[in-house]
Amino acid sequence: MELNDQQQQVVSDLSQPILLNAPAGTGKTRVLACRVAHILETGAAEGPQILCLTFTNRACKELKNRIIATAREKGLAVVVKTIHSFCYSLIKEETKRQSDRYNDFLLYDDEDCRQIIDSLPAAASAPGNDTQALQNFIEFRKKQRVIPDLHDFTAPKDALQAWLSDHGDALVQQYDAVLDDNHAVDFTDLITGAYDFLSEDACCQRWRDRFRFIAVDEMQDTSEVEYAVISRLFPGRNILLCGDYFQTIYEWRGSYPEYILEQFRKTYHPREITFTTNYRATQLLLKAAESCLNHLFGQVTVHHIYPQPGQAAAAVPGEPIVVHQADTFLDESRWIFQELNQLPPEERLKACILVRGNRQAQQLWTGITAHNLHYPPASRLPVTCIDQFHLFKRQECKDVLAYLRLLLNKHDNLSLKRILLRFVPRIGRRTIETIESESYRRLGLRLCDFIDPISQETGDPYGLLLTALADGRIVVFDVESTGTDTTTDEIIQIAAVRLDAQGQVTDKFNTYVRASRSVGTSFYVHHISDDQLAVEGRDPKEALSAFLNFARDAVIVGHNV
Numbered sequence: 001m002e003l004n005d006q007q008q009q010v011v012s013d014l015s016q017p018i019l020l021n022a023p024a025g026t027g028k029t030r031v032l033a034c035r036v037a038h039i040l041e042t043g044a045a046e047g048p049q050i051l052c053l054t055f056t057n058r059a060c061k062e063l064k065n066r067i068i069a070t071a072r073e074k075g076l077a078v079v080v081k082t083i084h085s086f087c088y089s090l091i092k093e094e095t096k097r098q099s100d101r102y103n104d105f106l107l108y109d110d111e112d113c114r115q116i117i118d119s120l121p122a123a124a125s126a127p128g129n130d131t132q133a134l135q136n137f138i139e140f141r142k143k144q145r146v147i148p149d150l151h152d153f154t155a156p157k158d159a160l161q162a163w164l165s166d167h168g169d170a171l172v173q174q175y176d177a178v179l180d181d182n183h184a185v186d187f188t189d190l191i192t193g194a195y196d197f198l199s200e201d202a203c204c205q206r207w208r209d210r211f212r213f214i215a216v217d218e219m220q221d222t223s224e225v226e227y228a229v230i231s232r233l234f235p236g237r238n239i240l241l242c243g244d245y246f247q248t249i250y251e252w253r254g255s256y257p258e259y260i261l262e263q264f265r266k267t268y269h270p271r272e273i274t275f276t277t278n279y280r281a282t283q284l285l286l287k288a289a290e291s292c293l294n295h296l297f298g299q300v301t302v303h304h305i306y307p308q309p310g311q312a313a314a315a316v317p318g319e320p321i322v323v324h325q326a327d328t329f330l331d332e333s334r335w336i337f338q339e340l341n342q343l344p345p346e347e348r349l350k351a352c353i354l355v356r357g358n359r360q361a362q363q364l365w366t367g368i369t370a371h372n373l374h375y376p377p378a379s380r381l382p383v384t385c386i387d388q389f390h391l392f393k394r395q396e397c398k399d400v401l402a403y404l405r406l407l408l409n410k411h412d413n414l415s416l417k418r419i420l421l422r423f424v425p426r427i428g429r430r431t432i433e434t435i436e437s438e439s440y441r442r443l444g445l446r447l448c449d450f451i452d453p454i455s456q457e458t459g460d461p462y463g464l465l466l467t468a469l470a471d472g473r474i475v476v477f478d479v480e481s482t483g484t485d486t487t488t489d490e491i492i493q494i495a496a497v498r499l500d501a502q503g504q505v506t507d508k509f510n511t512y513v514r515a516s517r518s519v520g521t522s523f524y525v526h527h528i529s530d531d532q533l534a535v536e537g538r539d540p541k542e543a544l545s546a547f548l549n550f551a552r553d554a555v556i557v558g559h560n561v
Contacts (some may be wrong), residue, residue, distance in 0.1 A: 010035055014042070017269070018270055019241050025280025051086075083226050097485040097488075105409075114135055143223075183412065184412065191225055198233070214239050216241050222257075241264050282312050283311070289310075333368045333370075337367075365383065413447045468554065475550065492513050494511055495511075512536045515533060519533070
C-alpha cells in the first residue's frame with residue numbers, strides 16, 4: 001500500500017519537530033517504520049542514533065518488528081523501548097558511574113510493593129486498611145521530587161488524608177528503606193531515578209549525544225513526570241511526538257495530554273500533521289465515533305484537535321450499529337450469548353466483547369458461562385475472560401520468580417520470605433516477624449543474612465570479620481581517583497592500615513599511582529596534582545602488586561565503599 005500525502009510528509013520531513021495527530025487505524029505505526037527507514041537510507045543517522053519510545057511492551061514489539069521488516073538489517077540497531085525500559089537501561093548504565101548507588105537492583109512490581117507497605121510499622125495505624133491508597137500516596141510523593149506542584153489525581157479523602165498529613169513522611173521513609181535493604185526499586189523509582197541522573201548536565205549531555213532522532217509514540221498516555229524525563233533529551237534533537245488526544249486511558253495514573261501538547265508546542269513550535277484517512281474503520285463507525293466525541297468533549301474541542309473529520313479508505317458503508325437495552329448484566333450476557341450462537345462456528349472464534357472495566361468483564365463472563373452450562377460440552381461457546389490470566393501474578397509464576405530473583409540478588413528479603421513461607425517447613429510468619437523485628441534490625445541482622453554462606457560457616461553474618469579481627473588479619477583500605485566513573489576513571493592513590501585484635505593500627509601502606517588521564521577537577525577533592533603523580537606515582541601494576549603483598553592473608557575492608 002502506497003503512503004498518502006499526509007503520511008509521506010511525516011516520512012520525508014526530517015528538518016523540523018513534528019506533532020502528529022493520528023487516530024487508530026490511520027497507519028501511524030507503518031509511517032513510523034517508514035520514517036525510520038528513510039532516516040537510515042538517507043544517512044541522516046545510524047540505527048543507534050534513533051530512539052523510539054512507546055508505552056507498552058506489545059506496542060514496542062510491534063514497532064520494532066515493523067522497523068526491521070521495512071529497514072531490514074539496518075533496523076536491528078534502532079533503539080526501540082518503552083519509557084520505563086529506557087529509564088531502566090539508563091539507571092543500570094549510570095549506576096556503574098556512581099559509587100553511591102546499587103547496580104544489582106531488582107524491579108518490584110505493584111504486588112511486591114503492596115506487600116512491603118503492609119509490613120511497614122507506619123502503615124499499621126492507617127485508617128481504612130486501604131493499601132492501594134497508601135501506595136498511590138507514596139508514588140505521588142516520589143513524583144513530587146520531579147514536579148513539586150504536581151496535581152494528585154488519586155488523593156485520598158477524609159480520615160486517611162488527615163492521617164497521611166501526620167504520618168506520610170514516615171511511611172515514605174520506611175518504604176524506601178525496605179526497598180534499599182532489598183536492593184530494589186519500584187516503577188516510579190525508574191522514572192524519578194532517570195530524572196535525577198538527567199538533571200546532571202554531564203550525564204544529560206552524554207545521553208543527548210547518543211541520539212539524533214527521537215520519536216515518542218502514544219504521547220497521550222505520557223504523564224507530566226515521564227515527559228519531564230524524556231524532554232531532557234529533546235534540545236538539539238529532531239523530535240516526532242505522535243498519538244491521539246482522545247485515546248488517553250491513563251488519566252488515573254497521571255497522563256495529561258493537554259500539558260504535553262502545550263509544552264511541546266510552546267518549546268519547539270512543531271509542524272502539525274493530522275492523519276484523516278482511516279484504513280481500519282468504515283465511514284459509519286467514523287461518524288459514530290465523531291458524534292460520541294462531540295458529546296463527551298464538545299464540538300469545539302474536537303474540531304480544535306481534528307479540524308477535518310476522518311474519512312474511511314474503504315467505500316463500503318459498514319454494518320449498522322445496534323443498541324440493545326439490558327436492565328442487568330445477566331440480561332446483557334443472555335443477549336450476547338444468543339447473538340454469538342447465531343454466528344457460524346468458524347466466526348465465533350473471531351468474536352470479541354469489549355468492556356470498560358475488569359468488573360464488567362468478569363460479570364459478563366460469569367453470565368455467558370452460566371448459559372453455556374445448558375448445552376453439551378461439544379456445543380458450548382469457547383469463551384475466555386482475558387482478565388483472568390495475569391501470567392506473572394499467578395502464584396506459581398511468582399514462586400519461580402522469587403527463586404530466580406534471589407539467585408540474582410542475595411539481598412532480596414521479599415523473595416526469600418515468599419520462599420520460606422511457601423516451601424520451607426516449620427518456618428512460619430511468627431518466626432519471620434521476629435527476625436524482621438526492630439531488635440534484630442538494631443543488631444544489623446536481616447532475613448537474607450541467615451542464608452549467607454558466611455553465616456552458615458561461622459554462625460554469624462559478621463563471623464568472617466570477627467575471626468579476622470581476633471587474629472589481627474584486617475586491612476582497611478581507601479583510594480583516591482580521577483573521578484567517580486568506575487568505567488573510565490583511574491585510581492591515583494591507595495592507602496591502607498592493618499589492625500590488631502584491639503583495632504589498633506599495626507602497619508600502614510600508602511602509594512601513588514600514575515594515571516593515563518589528568519586528575520582534572522577531582523584535584524579539588526583530593527589535592528593530588530598531575531605534577532605530583534608524575535614524580536611520585538608508580539606504575540599501576542607495581543602499585544597494585546605492592547598493595548596485594550601488604551594485604552596478604554587478610555580480610556580486606558573497604559572504607560566508605
